Amino acid sequence: MNWIGSAEMLKTSIFASQFMESAFCACRFKTVVVKKLVIVGISLIGFSAQAKVSDGGNTVPTALIFNGKLQSIESRMRDYDIPGVSIALIQNRQISWVANFGWKDIATQQEVTSDTLFQVASISKPVTAVAALKLVEEGKLNLNTPANEYLQSWQIPKNEHNAASPVLVKQLLNHTAGLTVSGFAGYEVGKPIPSITEVLEGASLFGRLLGQNNANSPSVEVAKTPGTDFAYSGGGYSVLQQLLVDKEHTDFTHLMQQKVLSPLGMQQSTFQQPIDNVRADFVATGYMENNKPVAGHYHVYPEQAAAGLWTTASDLAKFAIDIQNALHDDSGVVLSQASAKTMTSPTINQAVGLGVFLMGANIDGQGYFMHDGWNKGFSSTMLAHKSEGYGVIILTNANKPNFNKELVIGLMLEYGWLITS
Template sequence: MRQAFPRFATVALAGCAGVALLTAADTRKPATEWLARPAEASRVARVEAGLAPATLPGEEPLQMSLQRWMELYKIPGLSIAVFEKNTLVWAKTYGVKQAGSSEPVTVDTLFQAASISKPVTALAALRYAEQGKWSLDANLNEKLVSWKVPDNELTKERKVTLRRVLSHTSGLTVHGFPGYAVNEPRPTVPQLLEGQKPANTEPVRVDLTPGSETRYSGGGLTVLQLMMEDQLGKPFPRIMKEAVLEPLGLKDSTFEQPLPAGLAARTAAGTRASGEGVEGRWHVYPEMAAAGLWTTPSDLARIAIEVSKAKAGTSKRVLSQAMTKQMLSKQSEGYGLGFELHEGTDRFGHGGWNDGYTSTLIAFADSGSGVAIMANSDNGPLLFERIAASTAEEYGWKSFTHRLQSPLMRVDLLARIRGGEAVVAWYEGMRAEGQRLPPPLLTKIAYGLLLSGKHGDAVKVLEAQIKYFPEDAEAHDSLGEGYSKGGRKQEAIASYKKALALDPRNSNAVKMLEQLGAKP
């Protein structure tokens, strides 16, 4: 899946539902399961009732239940865990394991954690660094055996190191991975890194000077995965089980890819933005360090609790206090070692998006508090924001900030409920009034419409974006997709060529032009 948005802030629109959906009586009683201290029951109810309302330009805010929000976003199932003072205080689930089914999500239902795999991998890598197996700042090529990072002019003086991989400053390419259908052949890790078939991603290479720039790289974590296997002589899932999962008692977590048949019955099935299920229920990710963790919100909460306790010096089941403090200290723009950080606060965490699954972990190191949320849907993050904001309000997490009033969040609702023409009209009205709006706003909204299958609406929005920002390469690329899906081949070719002219590194445009029978 081509990732149009930074980190986990996806805008995966599930289609423009009618207003009747928003105003109908909330009669459906979704299956739920929850575990909590008895004293938490009223707080759980307040979190559910405190979700920020839906707001549309010129209309009164509309309060909706969590179930109605799930319907709006076409999210079949949701699982939440909240922790306070280093204790899991409640976990609750909503909806079903698979779209169209009646089997409820339970607190031990497994979801793909996607990129939250990265900071969990970091815990293992740092644990072995403390044991002297490798160094944070040595050249990783010195520890790689079955494959080496190809050196070039950029690596003459500055090398790819563990610290740089974990802080996303390694200079290595490949942002994320689409995974493989369950019946597809899968590459070995060296094949992945070389971009050799059956790999479906480009080769992992250094194209920025290591240490010079922060750029998210799942490719870097895949290099780390291979190095760990080379040095420890064990399969990666076993390494992670021994280093992190077993010491923390995480009985509902595994890095095994593909998932063993015995665990399949406990999984939620992935669902795309349109509400369509992922073929075969899920994709398989041989890029295990970057995207391979299957888990529950409760186990993610336990991981965060351990990190908080290790920082305070009250536990060292995985890392020492000194190493944990280093892990949670700023290493690059927005990152420590594995975790995303929020400067000026004790907040750490990560988000994840695999095909059909989204997740978030938000934690506060000093108080041992936070929330983990997982969904079997591409549409999860916008609902996560509401749930996290309501939870933070109930539990008094002062350093939590949300984006509910951002233009992106507000226009997402407008697009979802009123459609592409309404978005364009609103945008042009705001410009006429002299309002300053983020330049990529329409591109992000339009890409969400593309993901949801609303190609006509997406084209309208993208044509407006290009009218005002003709040099937006991403908009031209997405417009090419919209035209192609609508059967407008020649216009699609022209758009992809324009995207490539504006951004010669756009491999997607090259691939799509080839598929359309045109020369790049």
């Protein structure tokens, strides 16, 4: 299903504090200098492939501190049984290097390259949030307006929870709408795919057997009073998807291409579900336990806003950098500085912004904005500092999010990021 482990823990800011505490504690183990080398390939221990690096002349670590011990990235991949990884490191609001390890597809022995497309699952949400905030800047949306005033093809059902307190647009962005359905399982390639309105309506098993609705998730509805609490909801972002489509009178794939992906030069990226034949050759195969490939190589997610983005590490780094640029000196391509600050400022609690989660001291522009993602056979991480201009993108074709967390901490230690967090 769509991974929400980190997000669920962020309900009370516990994950953010534990993550930072773990990284700080690990600092005491860094008593050796990690050797570096400008490289074009690293032999993988236990792998037949080689790490391919597009580094622009910058140095790339050959080993990092993992759990207090100096280890190579590829050895941890072997320990976790991860086929492929793509990493983009951000320094000074620029891509410093991109490193690619292992296999895009094990059976065909195709290696991960900088052009390999990964599903980034819930990292689709902050990208969608930027599109929504762009429409706010254009005067087409108001964050404090009830979502049903913009929805045309479907309406949030009224019940005892939202009769007096309608769901606002802002509440869709920061998971305070009280809406159900935390994540989605996706659909096998070649199987019937529901429309987004069918996803929102949900379907009973009986209904699916009769072919009335192909959705494999329950209906999206309000389960608690909007605005009172954080409750992670992919369903809420599916409502936002329909709202944006209704407002712009275009399909979601085109809308996201026009508002976010093309302006940022994210040329490889797309929200197409299923993905087109042109990009199919670049797609990584997702893997489950024991390197078992996902049937059909990956699942299809009509819940595009919640889980549908295909991207590369460098493309996603461009997205994070644009938010950093907007925050730094209002030089963002998509959002203004004011909108970027709104997005990366605490809302319901210190760990929740609009479309992103927050880590570290969120005072005077400090701290990180981040999001994780987990679709069937894929896990991903985006982490970027709000004021210091550094960050990292990690994309893998395996369901092993703990590897991502270890790698993030290792890179934090290697580059001294914790000093300014």
